[in-house]
Amino acid sequence: DILMTQSPPSLSASVGDRVTISCRASQSITSYLNWYQQKSGKAPTLLIHGAFNLQSGVPSRFSGKGSGTDFTLTISSLQPDDFATYYCLQTYSAPRTFGQGTKVEIK
């Protein structure tokens, strides 16, 4: 199984900050990497698919980069609605696997 390692596990940031979350795969997954946001008590929502493609309706402050084994999710200017937990998910091969999550908290 492909192991996905996310970092950091949590971070504190202020509104307006630029935030970057990393995700590393244990082997190449080319660009088959998705990012999800999950707020407490809610279902996950898709932010980015295919490593860098912004899902329809998602604000442009979210962006994704990377290929192979190393990927990042960047929020260019953190907004109050962005405080949540973020997960990467590889869909290169089955079983699909999530990263451990990064909780973004208010500083």
Add this chain to the structure above:
Amino acid sequence: VQVVESGGGLVQPGRSLRLSCTASGFNVGDYSMSWVRLTPGKGLEWVGFIRTTTYGGTTDYAASVRGRFHISRDDSKNIAYLQMDSLKTEDTGVYYCNGGFNYYYMDVWGKGTTVTVSS
């Protein structure tokens, strides 16, 4: 386009439970349908999925549930199922059904149904 999960509840260890995922606005046969769970104190865990006929209609599962869980779908009812057998306390969590027309990402999610495995 939406999915709604049902069938969660309290069940004793070793027993079985079947979750349903009722789709509207699309045909489950045209979407890859998967199940994801959020377990207490942990993050999201991919449980398994069923591919469309185009991709063979086959299933795959996480190692933690392989041999105990089984995913199927009924195209006539537009429902996907998660049959969970030999349940363990560590299977406790919120189970989300999700689907994707594109094989490589799931963009339709339900609100989840809670499964509690306890004696």
